[in-house]
Amino acid sequence: MKRQTVRFTINGEARELAVYPNDLLLNVLRDQESLTGTKYGCGIGECGACTVQVDGAPTLSCLKLAVSVDGCKVVTIEGLAKGNQLDPVQEAFLDNSAVQCGFCTPGMVMMGRALLDEKPRPTEQEVRDHMRGSLCRCTGYASIVRAIMVAGEKAELS
Amino acid sequence: MFAEFDLEMPNSLDEAVLALARSDGIETLTLAGGSSLMVDIRARRVVPERLISLARINELRRIEILGPRITIGSRTTVSDILRSNQVAEHGAALAASAEVFAGQMVRNVATVAGNIACGSPAADLVPPLLSLDADVVLTNASGFRTVPLADYFTGFKQDVRRPDELITAISWDVPGAKCANRFYKLARRKGDAITVTGVAVTLGAANGVCTKARVALGAVAPIVMRARAAEAMLEGSTLTVELIEEASLKAAEECQPIDDIRASADYRRHAVHMLTRRLVAGAWADLHLATEVS
Numbered sequence: 001m002k003r004q005t006v007r008f009t010i011n012g013e014a015r016e017l018a019v020y021p022n023d024l025l026l027n028v029l030r031d032q033e034s035l036t037g038t039k040y041g042c043g044i045g046e047c048g049a050c051t052v053q054v055d056g057a058p059t060l061s062c063l064k065l066a067v068s069v070d071g072c073k074v075v076t077i078e079g080l081a082k083g084n085q086l087d088p089v090q091e092a093f094l095d096n097s098a099v100q101c102g103f104c105t106p107g108m109v110m111m112g113r114a115l116l117d118e119k120p121r122p123t124e125q126e127v128r129d130h131m132r133g134s135l136c137r138c139t140g141y142a143s144i145v146r147a148i149m150v151a152g153e154k155a156e157l158s
Numbered sequence: 159m160f161a162e163f164d165l166e167m168p169n170s171l172d173e174a175v176l177a178l179a180r181s182d183g184i185e186t187l188t189l190a191g192g193s194s195l196m197v198d199i200r201a202r203r204v205v206p207e208r209l210i211s212l213a214r215i216n217e218l219r220r221i222e223i224l225g226p227r228i229t230i231g232s233r234t235t236v237s238d239i240l241r242s243n244q245v246a247e248h249g250a251a252l253a254a255s256a257e258v259f260a261g262q263m264v265r266n267v268a269t270v271a272g273n274i275a276c277g278s279p280a281a282d283l284v285p286p287l288l289s290l291d292a293d294v295v296l297t298n299a300s301g302f303r304t305v306p307l308a309d310y311f312t313g314f315k316q317d318v319r320r321p322d323e324l325i326t327a328i329s330w331d332v333p334g335a336k337c338a339n340r341f342y343k344l345a346r347r348k349g350d351a352i353t354v355t356g357v358a359v360t361l362g363a364a365n366g367v368c369t370k371a372r373v374a375l376g377a378v379a380p381i382v383m384r385a386r387a388a389e390a391m392l393e394g395s396t397l398t399v400e401l402i403e404e405a406s407l408k409a410a411e412e413c414q415p416i417d418d419i420r421a422s423a424d425y426r427r428h429a430v431h432m433l434t435r436r437l438v439a440g441a442w443a444d445l446h447l448a449t450e451v452s
Contacts, residue, residue, distance in 0.1 A: 001162050021165035021209070044197045045264055046350070057237075057266045063196040064267075065189075067165060068213045111262065132349025133261015 006070045010035070011079025019066040026050045026061035029076060037077035037106045041135075048134030051107035052076045058114045077106035080113060089113050092151035093144070100138035107134050112148040121152045160200045164208045165189075171217055171297065171326065177210050178322050179299040184208050188324060190233055191267030193260070194276040218271075218326060221245060229329040232271030232295075236283070240265065248332045251286035251341035251358045258282065258343045261350045271325035274307070277315035280377040285358035286341045287328060288374035288382055295327040302326065311381035337362045337370070338444035340437045344429050346420060353377045354421045355429035359437040361392070363445045368392050373405075373434055378413035378426045385409035388434065397442045406435035 003018040010033060019028055029035045029052070041049030043062050050062040053075040080087035089112040092098070099105050108131070115122055115130045122130070127145045136144060168174040178186065187206040189195055198204045212218060218233035221242045228248045230239070239245050239256040246253045259265055259282050273283040274294065284307070292307045296319055307328070311317050319325065333339060341358040345351035356376030362369045371392035373385040388409035395401055415426035 001164065004165075022160065022162055043200060045193050045260075048261065048263060051263055058263045059266060060193070060263045063192050065165065065192070065196075065211070067167065068211060114262075129349075130262055133263050 004067050006067055008069045008072045008074055010074050011076060012073075017066070021065070021067060023066040024062060025052070025054075025059075025064040025066045025069055025074070028066040029061060029074075035076050035078050039103055039106055041103070041107075046133075046135065047104070048107040048111065049104050051110045051134065053110060053114060056114070056117070058111055075110075077109060080109065087113060088155050089116065089148065089151045092147040092154065096143050096147040096150060098140060098143040098147035100136075100140045104134060104136045108136065108144055112144075112151065115148065116152050116155065121156060122149070124149060161202065161205055163199075163206050165211060166208070167211045167214050169214050171215055171324075174210060174212060174215060175297055175299045175322070175324055178324060181208070181321060186210060186321070188212060188275070190269040190272040190275075191235065191264075193264045193268040194272060194278075212324075223248070223332060226331050227329050228332050229327050230270050231327055232325045233269050236260075236265040236268045236270075236273075237262075239270070239283075249286065249290055249330070249339065251289055251339040251360070252283060254341040255282045255286045255343065255356070255358070258345075258348070264350075270328055274310070274328070275317075275319070275325055277311065277317060277381075279314065279379060279381055280353040280356070281382065282343060282353055282356060282376065284382040285356050285374035285376040286339070287330070288384060289339060289341075289358035289360040289372040290330040290333070291360075291372065292328050292330040294325055295329065296320075296323040297326040298322045298324070308384060314380035333360070334362070336364060336445060338441035340441045340444070342433050342437055343376075344433060352420060355415075355426050355433060357430065357433040357437055359434070359441050361397075361438065361441040361445060363442075363447060366396050366447060368395055368397050368442070371405075371438075373409055373438070375409065375413050375430055375434075378415040378430055380414070383413065385412045385430075385434070387412055392438065397438065397447070399439075402435055402438050402442070405438065406431050409434045 007016045039049035041047035045060050045063045052061045184207050186208045189209045189211045218231040220231040236256045236259045273281045293304045339360045344355045358374040360372040371389040376382045388405040391405040410427045410431035415423040417423050
């Protein structure tokens with residue numbers, strides 16, 4: 001296997017990286033870029049802990065070859081806050097105690113952000129449908145769903 | 159580190175089929191969304207030496223209607239299907255299956271061709287496509303051929319595709335107004351679960367008579383199958399509660415389910431009976447030829 005050069009942006013910053021054909025985006029983000037907010041959960045696309053956005057679409061980085069994001073815009077959990085200002089979804093997770101062990105949280109927040117970008121005021125059913133690929137084993141779903149709805153409401157008020 | 163392989167990323171369909179033709183003896187697999195294949199590679203269920211990624215071939219990602227046919231490019235994602243008014247109109251069962259397909263992130267990458275090519279009898283898009291009499295277009299360096307989806311699978315995870323062929327499109331006749339198409343997925347929970355039994359039904363009618371019946375059954379045989387005896391009982395008749403019950407029982411007889419961790423064979427057979435009855439009655443009602451069935 002030979003390394004290949006990929007060019008893409010991570011959280012708005014242009015990157016040029018040499019990666020192997022079998023390098024997963026997840027491992028490149030965590031090991032080469034030290035962006036460890038994105039979590040390695042199940043590794044088989046069942047849990048959603050590794051969710052990042054690729055060109056705006058929530059994507060499982062554990063099943064995505066790094067070479068395939070050439071030319072794409074990748075956003076990770078580290079890219080949501082603006083300086084010290086948390087994203088409204090992150091704020092709402094804190095305000096609503098939507099975090100227990102926290103392992104699923106980055107993926108959950110990325111999913112919540114993607115939903116609100118597409119649909120600023122989702123119904124509870126829409127939130128639950130959208131979030132069904134993200135698993136929380138502490139089972140904090142009620143507060144996670146509430147947090148995403150509150151983030152939508154607050155964005156509308158401000 | 160998991161498996162090692164070489165990766166090629168052709169920029170066009172022509173380049174892709176040429177790359178496939180050059181496989182000579184090298185275990186080569188085609189990679190689309192990766193939601194199934196990457197899992198299999200990581201688990202070492204398959205050990206390819208070479209992967210050909212279709213990520214850059216945008217010409218394979220399209221939904222179009224040309225004359226009487228609707229065609230879906232093979233790299234069209236499940237999310238693309240969900241966003242398509244054309245699929246909603248001309249493939250209601252397919253749209254319904256896309257809605258209950260895994261979770262959002264998988265839907266964003268999983269492709270129509272990948273769902274067919276993985277060969278799983280529980281593949282959710284296959285029963286609807288089978289109920290629509292869809293064809294699969296297979297392309298290699300010297301041309302293409304069209305295979306009815308009903309003839310595509312030859313056994314569990316086995317199909318008629320040759321190693322140098324790529325699934326490039328799936329197409330079917332735009333159903334007329336007198337056609338109804340329904341799907342239901344039964345699983346252990348609503349979200350992100352492998353299908354226990356999936357049933358898709360298409361009915362056509364003229365002058366109060368059922369002129370066409372398709373009953374496609376998922377996850378109850380080595381391949382997604384058609385309940386042909388049940389279809390034959392429905393075609394040519396005016397559907398009544400009794401006839402629908404008989405045909406549904408026939409479908410349950412025809413299937414060959416197994417016991418596994420998700421459900422017993424008996425349960426699956428019962429599910430085929432109930433779902434077929436409900437979907438046929440519902441599709442018949444869609445055609446405004448209502449019949450009372452619970």
